[in-house]
Amino acid sequence: MIYDEIALSLGSLRIRERGSDGGHNGVKSVSGALGSQEWLRIRIGIAPPGDDAGERARRGRKDFVLAPMRKAQLEVLDEVLDRTARAVEMVLAQGAGPAMNEFNRREPGGEQ
Numbered sequence: 886m887i888y889d890e891i892a893l894s895l896g897s898l899r900i901r902e903r904g905s906d907g908g909h910n911g912v913k914s915v916s917g918a919l920g921s922q923e924w925l926r927i928r929i930g931i932a933p934p935g936d937d938a939g940e941r942a943r944r945g946r947k948d949f950v951l952a953p954m955r956k957a958q959l960e961v962l963d964e965v966l967d968r969t970a971r972a973v974e975m976v977l978a979q980g981a982g983p984a985m986n987e988f989n990r991r992e993p994g995g996e997q
Contacts, residue, residue, distance in 0.1 A: 888929070
């Protein structure tokens, strides 16, 4: 499953093979339907940059997630969606482990 993640900064990408729902209703729904938290997830960060901007977004989660994105944010999202497509291709061709090694790396100076 590919989904937005308010706990990650905008433009970051993380692949996990299992985990908790972290309060994400879509993840709760999938885990409930599967009866397990053991399933692959690709998380795309959407939290805004800034010292406390991500925390403000988490507090107002519903309003933030449903608000239209600005042009600059959409440009960042466009780039991370390209990386996400490559990550999905790698997961399918080589498995989750190699994809996690390739795409979960942090870039110098911060998040991906």
